[in-house]
Amino acid sequence: MENVFDATVQPISLMSSWPKLMKKDKKGKIIVHSTDAKQNVVNYTLVFLAILTVYGIATFDYKKIFMSKAITDTIQNFAIMLTEPMAVHFTYAEAFGQLLMTLSLAFLTTVMGSIIALFFGLLAAKNLTNKKTSNFIKGGVAIIRAIPTVLWVLIFAASAGLGSVAAIIGLSFHGIGYLIKSYSESFEEMDEGIIEALKASGANWWQIVFQAVLPSSITCILAWTFMRFEINFTNAVAMGAAAGAGGIGYELFMAGNYYYNIREIGLITYMVLGFAIILEIFSNRLKAHIK
Amino acid sequence: MELLVVKKRQNYIAMFFILVALLSYGAMEVTGFEPAQALIAIPQAIVWSLSNFYPTMASIKNLPAILIKLHETVFLAIVATTTGGICAMAFALLSTKGVPVFTVMCRLIASFFRNIPDTVWAIVLLLSFGQNVISGYIALFFATFGFLTRAFVETIEEVGANSIEALEASGATYGQIVFQAIIPSCITQVVSWLLFMIETNIRSSTLVGMLTGTGIGNLFNIYYKFFDYHSASLVVIMIVIVILIIEAASNHVRRMIL
Numbered sequence: 148m149e150n151v152f153d154a155t156v157q158p159i160s161l162m163s164s165w166p167k168l169m170k171k172d173k174k175g176k177i178i179v180h181s182t183d184a185k186q187n188v189v190n191y192t193l194v195f196l197a198i199l200t201v202y203g204i205a206t207f208d209y210k211k212i213f214m215s216k217a218i219t220d221t222i223q224n225f226a227i228m229l230t231e232p233m234a235v236h237f238t239y240a241e242a243f244g245q246l247l248m249t250l251s252l253a254f255l256t257t258v259m260g261s262i263i264a265l266f267f268g269l270l271a272a273k274n275l276t277n278k279k280t281s282n283f284i285k286g287g288v289a290i291i292r293a294i295p296t297v298l299w300v301l302i303f304a305a306s307a308g309l310g311s312v313a314a315i316i317g318l319s320f321h322g323i324g325y326l327i328k329s330y331s332e333s334f335e336e337m338d339e340g341i342i343e344a345l346k347a348s349g350a351n352w353w354q355i356v357f358q359a360v361l362p363s364s365i366t367c368i369l370a371w372t373f374m375r376f377e378i379n380f381t382n383a384v385a386m387g388a389a390a391g392a393g394g395i396g397y398e399l400f401m402a403g404n405y406y407y408n409i410r411e412i413g414l415i416t417y418m419v420l421g422f423a424i425i426l427e428i429f430s431n432r433l434k435a436h437i438k
Numbered sequence: 439m440e441l442l443v444v445k446k447r448q449n450y451i452a453m454f455f456i457l458v459a460l461l462s463y464g465a466m467e468v469t470g471f472e473p474a475q476a477l478i479a480i481p482q483a484i485v486w487s488l489s490n491f492y493p494t495m496a497s498i499k500n501l502p503a504i505l506i507k508l509h510e511t512v513f514l515a516i517v518a519t520t521t522g523g524i525c526a527m528a529f530a531l532l533s534t535k536g537v538p539v540f541t542v543m544c545r546l547i548a549s550f551f552r553n554i555p556d557t558v559w560a561i562v563l564l565l566s567f568g569q570n571v572i573s574g575y576i577a578l579f580f581a582t583f584g585f586l587t588r589a590f591v592e593t594i595e596e597v598g599a600n601s602i603e604a605l606e607a608s609g610a611t612y613g614q615i616v617f618q619a620i621i622p623s624c625i626t627q628v629v630s631w632l633l634f635m636i637e638t639n640i641r642s643s644t645l646v647g648m649l650t651g652t653g654i655g656n657l658f659n660i661y662y663k664f665f666d667y668h669s670a671s672l673v674v675i676m677i678v679i680v681i682l683i684i685e686a687a688s689n690h691v692r693r694m695i696l
Contacts, residue, residue, distance in 0.1 A: 185626070185695050189625055192633075193629065196520050196632065199513070199517075200516060200517050200520040200521065203514070203516055203517040207510070207571045207575075208510070208571060209571065209572065210570055212567065212572065217566050217568075220565075221562075221563060221566040221567065221576075224565055224566055225562070228562060248469060250465075251465035252469055254461060255465045258458060289682065293677065293681040293685070294674060294677065295642075295644045295645060295677065297644065297648060297655070298644070298658065302483065303479065305486065305490075305662070306479070306482055306483040306485075306487070307475075311469040311471040312471060313479070314469075315476065316476055316479060316483075381555045384555050385645055388561065388649060389557070389648045393469075396557065402561075403561035403564065403565065404564070409565070412558070415558075416558050419553075419554065420553050420554055424549065424553050427549070427552075427553060
């Protein structure tokens with residue numbers, strides 16, 4: 148008898164708790180969308196960004212530009228650039244030489260950066276050192292990363308003179324910051340048990356690093372390094388143009404700002420684009436291999 | 439047998455390092471880079487910065503001018519990110535619609551914009567738009583659009599795949615799938631990408647400003663070229679402060695939503 152009584156009561160008690168689970172709006176319709184705190188933060192962020200965007204568009208100094216003429220000029224320039232690439236002030240061989248120069252800058256930056264970042268990345272990983280060291284390095288990295296690459300290059304150029312040394316050191320800073328962050332994150336993903344087991348068996352820090360940490364995260368490290376190589380290539384082009392660091396970027400700057408030669412810009416664009424796509428395909432392969 | 443595998447792996451690693459060393463040597467020959475010089479250059483730069491590269495009382499009076507330009511550069515980055523993000527979202531949705539023609543087209547276009555550096559856009563646009571904030575805006579917009587399209591496509595494929603399939607099976611229209619499944623499940627990732635892109639774009643807009651003669655990049659260039667290193671250092675400090683604030687804010691938001 149008692150069981151039957153229970154069975155009749157239970158649904159009622161459940162029913163009474165439903166209104167708490169299902170929210171209704173003023174008209175009595177059940178609200179299907181969740182309105183949790185997370186969703187609110189997302190919404191507020193989006194609204195805030197929208198307001199900033201409108202404010203930005205409204206306050207830009209447009210300097211009375213002739214929009215229609217500028218747009219038609221731009222389209223014409225793009226059309227010439229993409230359909231009639233041509234070398235005028237340099238030969239094709241020279242252009243390839245400059246591309247090789249940019250590529251070499253990017254390569255050296257990546258190699259140097261990854262060696263330095265590997266060392267600091269190990270020190271910045273929480274599971275390999277203490278929290279204090281890790282936070283100290285990560286804080287330093289945040290400041291290094293905050294300064295744009297072009298400013299690093301120019302600061303070094305002011306003291307060491309403009310050349311490959313200033314370019315490579317300046318380019319390295321941002322890359323090192325980026326790699327320390329990503330390396331240390333992949334080290335921190337490592338299984339805590341392995342490190343503990345090695346510690347228990349009396350392995351020292353270097354043994355743990357070389358026998359466990361590096362072998363298990365080597366693929367991740369390679370992928371991050373190659374991704375950085377892609378970015379360094381783009382940056383090396385930019386530094387040539389903005390800081391006069393040589394390479395294909397400098398030719399680009401000359402073509403655009405001195406000779407006003409759209410066809411030459413077109414040729415350089417195709418060369419840079421071609422190389423960037425090759426690098427991207429490589430990088431995608433590497434990433435797919437890791438996944 | 440196992441020993442053989444280990445040995446083979448060791449051989450691969452050795453070969454890899456030799457290859458990298460050879461390429462580095464070649465690259466040093468091409469660029470004329472000398473490691474010894476670099477080792478000297480770093481302490482040299484530190485000494486130089488300590489004796490020249492710091493703000494003085496005289497340079498503080500440039501602060502209002504710096505803040506005005508910094509304001510322009512920061513908002514340039516934000517506007518380029520949000521507008522580029524909207525277009526990227528539209529392209530990402532089109533390319534994941536399942537129509538092969540759209541997919542290939544959208545990815546080719548996005549790849550084109552992603553792989554041409556913003557430097558190129560800035561230089562080309564400078565010719566038609568002149569020293570105007572718009573040339574910088576369009577350059578950043580193109581680069582942002584290309585990058586975010588790839589990021590959003592990856593996000594949709596990762597997060598939304600299951601819910602898309604479920605809704606397709608239940609006969610939902612494409613509009614319903616987009617608004618009921620894809621956007622709700624991807625929105626936190628999308629916001630996270632947008633915040634990341636704003637940080638990146640502030641740095642890029644400094645560079646683009648330098649090329650197009652606008653914003654904080656141009657101001658730095660002017661101080662730098664007139665050897666007013668004290669004011670230039672003030673510019674660097676202000677950029678660092680702004681980027682650290684924005685990074686802290688977006689990390690805070692990211693922690694709350696992810």
